[in-house]
Amino acid sequence: MNINIPISYLGEPAGVEQGGTLNIYLHEIPVEILPSDIIESLELDISDLQIGDNITIEDIKNFFQKALRFF
Numbered sequence: 489m490n491i492n493i494p495i496s497y498l499g500e501p502a503g504v505e506q507g508g509t510l511n512i513y514l515h516e517i518p519v520e521i522l523p524s525d526i527i528e529s530l531e532l533d534i535s536d537l538q539i540g541d542n543i544t545i546e547d548i549k550n551f552f553q554k555a556l557r558f559f
Contacts, residue, residue, distance in 0.1 A: 489523055492516040499535025508539040517548065 494516045504510050517530065532543060 489526070490518065490520050491526065492518050493521075493527060494529040496529045496531045498531055498533045501534050501537035501541075503537050503539035503541060506539055510534075510537075514545075517545075 495514060497512060501508070501510055530548065532548070534543065537543070
């Protein structure tokens with residue numbers, strides 16, 4: 489089944505607390521998933537992000553690779 493799953497960002501990045509800014513470019517991600525494995529959202533903890541850090545699609549793929557196939 490092909491669906492878009494919303495992304496929920498959890499926490500306040502350490503880099504923001506140090507004066508940086510948070511730029512979010514992706515709010516949902518298209519995936520291929522079995523109906524029995526569907527989740528309400530991908531929850532990503534961003535509290536450890538420092539100034540200059542980022543999360544890529546590859547990072548998300550590595551974390552969720554067992555249940556999801558990304559396009």
